[in-house]
Structure formats: C-alpha cells, structure tokens
Amino acid sequence: MTFEQWLQSRLTAHGYPCGLIDGDIGDKTIAALTAFQRGQGVPVSGMADQLTIEALRRSASNGPGYPERPASSAAGKPSVAGPWPHQRDVERFYGPVGTSQGRLDLPFPMKLAWDKRRIVTRITLHTKVVESARRAFAEIADTYSDKERRDLGIDVFSGSLNVRRMRGGSRYSMHAWGIAIDFDNQRNGLHVKAPKARLSHADAVPFWQAWERAGWVSLGRERNFDWMHVQAARL
Incomplete structure (x- = not known):
C-alpha cells in the first residue's frame, strides 16, 4: 500500500470517503482531507502534514465525522472484475x-x-x-x-x-x-x-x-x- 492509498483508506475509515482507494489524489480526496481537518480541529491546509497524519492514525470508530451509513456497493466499488469464476x-x-x-x-x-x-x-x-x-x-x-x-x-x-x-x-x-x-x-x-x-x-x-x-x-x-x-x- 502506498502512502496515498493509506491516506485515502484512513480518510474513508474516519467517515470522509474518497471513492476508490487507488492512490490518485484528486479533487475528491483533497475535499475529504480538508473536511477531515476541519472536523478534527487541525489547521486546514489540504495537505497531509504531520498534525493531520497523527489525527488520521487515531482510532476512527465513533470518532468525529463518522456516519452510520451503509458500506454499500456504491461506495468505491472497483471497476474491474476479479480473476475468480462464477x-x-x-x-x-x-x-x-x-x-x-x-x-x-x-x-x-x-x-x-x-x-x-x-x-x-x-x-x-x-x-x-x-x-x-x-x-x-x-x-x-x-x-x-x-x-x-x-x-x-x-x-x-x-x-x-x-x-x-x-x-x-x-x-x-x-x-x-x-x-x-x-x-x-x-x-x-x-x-x-x-x-x-x-x-x-x-x-x-x-x-x-x-x-x-x-x-x-x-x-x-x-x-x-x-x-x-x-x-x-x-x-
């Protein structure tokens, strides 16, 4: 897992979904990052600085910004089918x-x-x-x-x-x-x-x-x- 994928995974775990966790830091990931920073009370920079990384490392469950919504198939499903049979x-x-x-x-x-x-x-x-x-x-x-x-x-x-x-x-x-x-x-x-x-x-x-x-x-x-x-x- 790359740092970018880790960042997206942690944001999603905290309730700030980035879509597919693919390491592509686009507008959706940056929006999630800034929303997370606001929710955590750390300086809003849109960058994964040290304070933000420390906040991301903390336990996500029941933390600020954690929504009780389903992890449904719409939430970042991959677009490519796996190698396994039907x-x-x-x-x-x-x-x-x-x-x-x-x-x-x-x-x-x-x-x-x-x-x-x-x-x-x-x-x-x-x-x-x-x-x-x-x-x-x-x-x-x-x-x-x-x-x-x-x-x-x-x-x-x-x-x-x-x-x-x-x-x-x-x-x-x-x-x-x-x-x-x-x-x-x-x-x-x-x-x-x-x-x-x-x-x-x-x-x-x-x-x-x-x-x-x-x-x-x-x-x-x-x-x-x-x-x-x-x-x-x-x-």
Missing part, C-alpha cells in the same frame, strides 16, 4: 471440495468466534486463493489499528474451509472449497441487513475494498445480506 463454475476451476488446501499466516491475531479465548494465527484456504487473501489481509493490517479491528470485529474469525452444503440447500457452500471467509458472525448474521450489520458501516469500506482489489466478493456489498462473508467467486 459460483456455478467453482468446481471446474477449483476441483473437488476440500482438496488443494493451503495455509495462510495472518498478519494480526484473530479470535475464534465460538471461543474467543482461542487465538487464530493461521487459516486454511484453497491454494489458488491464498496469495490474494494474503494481500488483502496485509492491506487491512496496514489500514486499521488493533482497536479499530476490534471495533469492527474483523479480528473475529468465523470460519473458512468447511465442507458442507449451503444452508437449506443441496449445493455445496463456497466454504467447502476453502474460498470463503466469515468475520464476526454474531454482529453480521446471514439475514442481518444494513445498517444493523456492523460491517455495513462506513468505516468498513476500506476493509471491503481490500478484498475487492483482490477480486473477492462481499455478499453484503452486492446483495445486502450475509455481511460476515467474503468469497473468491463471483455471483
């Missing part, structure tokens, strides 16, 4: 369920959703998606502080590889191939919609954009349900 083609692309699995070492510790005393430092994913997930997690680690990850619940691991059928159906879940990850299922349940779902809030936009840049798909951003879930398969 759901109907996953077996052809990934092979039989439960096969070709690899390990991903996480850049920050996560708590196991059903036993938060247990710490998760490594997860299992299909080998074809491990590197893309590594990039997304690294960007998330660069963007959010420990406290912000706790506030959002993106440090709560709710599952990856799980060879099972979809709820109420006969088809396999995307988890059966190890191409999906769930975060904080308690606050982002299957049928919980925006704005009640925690990961539908504006400070989650950089989180979702990190995954979208890797080609992964958020069911919450696309369909406004199952906000816990991100997958390496198109709908």
Whole structure:
C-alpha cells in the first residue's frame, strides 16, 4: 500500500470517503482531507502534514465525522472484475471440495468466534486463493489499528474451509472449497441487513475494498445480506 492509498483508506475509515482507494489524489480526496481537518480541529491546509497524519492514525470508530451509513456497493466499488469464476463454475476451476488446501499466516491475531479465548494465527484456504487473501489481509493490517479491528470485529474469525452444503440447500457452500471467509458472525448474521450489520458501516469500506482489489466478493456489498462473508467467486 502506498502512502496515498493509506491516506485515502484512513480518510474513508474516519467517515470522509474518497471513492476508490487507488492512490490518485484528486479533487475528491483533497475535499475529504480538508473536511477531515476541519472536523478534527487541525489547521486546514489540504495537505497531509504531520498534525493531520497523527489525527488520521487515531482510532476512527465513533470518532468525529463518522456516519452510520451503509458500506454499500456504491461506495468505491472497483471497476474491474476479479480473476475468480462464477459460483456455478467453482468446481471446474477449483476441483473437488476440500482438496488443494493451503495455509495462510495472518498478519494480526484473530479470535475464534465460538471461543474467543482461542487465538487464530493461521487459516486454511484453497491454494489458488491464498496469495490474494494474503494481500488483502496485509492491506487491512496496514489500514486499521488493533482497536479499530476490534471495533469492527474483523479480528473475529468465523470460519473458512468447511465442507458442507449451503444452508437449506443441496449445493455445496463456497466454504467447502476453502474460498470463503466469515468475520464476526454474531454482529453480521446471514439475514442481518444494513445498517444493523456492523460491517455495513462506513468505516468498513476500506476493509471491503481490500478484498475487492483482490477480486473477492462481499455478499453484503452486492446483495445486502450475509455481511460476515467474503468469497473468491463471483455471483
């Protein structure tokens, strides 16, 4: 992540969206930066000076300028589709369920959703998606502080590889191939919609954009349900 992308990510996390986090410091980013400076009470210069950087590094959740609005698909979605297949083609692309699995070492510790005393430092994913997930997690680690990850619940691991059928159906879940990850299922349940779902809030936009840049798909951003879930398969 470049400094420019970090700047855009932090502004967005604080509730001053810049659109797509692409490192292009245009009028929208400068407008967000000056609005942030006014909101934080630092000198309004339109530049990322030291005082502004220090303010950006502070925790964003519930801070000044933080709006409770959905991190909907309109909020800085990428314009290029990812490399992954459609759901109907996953077996052809990934092979039989439960096969070709690899390990991903996480850049920050996560708590196991059903036993938060247990710490998760490594997860299992299909080998074809491990590197893309590594990039997304690294960007998330660069963007959010420990406290912000706790506030959002993106440090709560709710599952990856799980060879099972979809709820109420006969088809396999995307988890059966190890191409999906769930975060904080308690606050982002299957049928919980925006704005009640925690990961539908504006400070989650950089989180979702990190995954979208890797080609992964958020069911919450696309369909406004199952906000816990991100997958390496198109709908």
